[in-house]
Amino acid sequence: MKMRIALVPMHVRVGNFEYNWKELNRRFIEALSYNPDILVFPEYCLTGFREWDFSGASLYGEIVERVSKLARENSVYVIFGLLEPYKSCVYNSALLLDRNGEVILKHRKFQEPMKFCTGNTVKTARTEFGKVAIIICGDLYNKRILKWVKRKRPDYIFVPMEYSPDYGELNEDDFKAMSERVKLLNARTFIVNSYPPGGAWVFDGNGDLLAMTRGQKTLIWDEANV
Template sequence: MRVALVPMRVEVGNFEANWREFERRFSEALTHKPDFVLFPEYCLTGFAEWDFSGAALYGDIVERVSGLAREAGVYVVFGLLEPYKNCVYNSALLIGRNGEVLLKHRKFQEPMKFCTGNTVRTARTEFGKVTIIICGDLYNKRIAKWVRRKKPDFLFVPMEYSPDYGELRGEDVETMAERVKLLGARTFIVNSYPPGGAWVFDSDGRLLASSREDKILVVEV
């Protein structure tokens, strides 16, 4: 199983620019012949506080990404805003090799004005059982309980985190490792750029590989 983690530059509110960047980085990832390509949280619209307009693009985004996955024959994991009735979820999808939506996760760890998820689901692939959580979910106690109960083989974490001090520090990565150890699954994390970065941990929380800024990280497990 080969995974390409893509720390992607995202322009808030500029879907067409983001789509061009997504296609460019997707093509770059394909040169490594991956089985899975992982992109960050709401990577095609970005998000500025309480501007949910990007949710209107949900159907178009799913159709476009599904087309890329089907054409390339790869799995794609990415985040997007999902409209639902009178509110919006911060969601992430696993798109299968045939372009179908195999798995949807709705983020737990969100403030008011978002709808929030209340469960963790899994999908079966030829490599094992897969789960997705999003960014702050990594530090949520309820999420930890759900993930341990589901016992996934692999956990994918799209992220959009830019601390005030810039690039993530060693202690930030150590905190991720501690949380991954509690979850007990091999974990792939990718962040938006800037500051970017990608990290892969084993089920005991040991850091196996990482990249900085916008460099694609390719790993085999």
């Protein structure tokens, strides 16, 4: 069964939940006009993150409830990143919600510096489209992630990202690095970055770039056309 995916590189304001929520809603409604099966938003897209302010983790429950309602009311899958409180620390996490708004997959980021909790496994969820995995941003370059992905063998990998290089726009070296890592993962991979600088990319299992957008433009990918 083929799926249609909307990768949404939305503008994120650090620490401004209400602005981010309005922006996610706006972009969500826009993307629905393309009849997607899955909408994908960036890493901690509703709170942003500034070292070492973990206050956005307190909104975890409210964020899950709100996004679950959007998924359920529109019968779509949603993937998005958020900060997850856990005992005395915080995970950088991403969730997959099904068409009923239920959390069917959670990934906790491996590639984080001190002060974060860090994940130690990659899980998958079965959908009508195949087996799905999520990793987050720098996880793409993590050796332990590679071992887990090879063990789990997902059909598709989704990568919510928040990457703003010091030199501004992502360059050819960035794309080449993405391509090389995706080739090792050996699965079609969908990457969406927060704005600025934004951007979204689709790679096949050989690491070849199939489609991309720059800035805040939503990337619509239809597997039926492959």
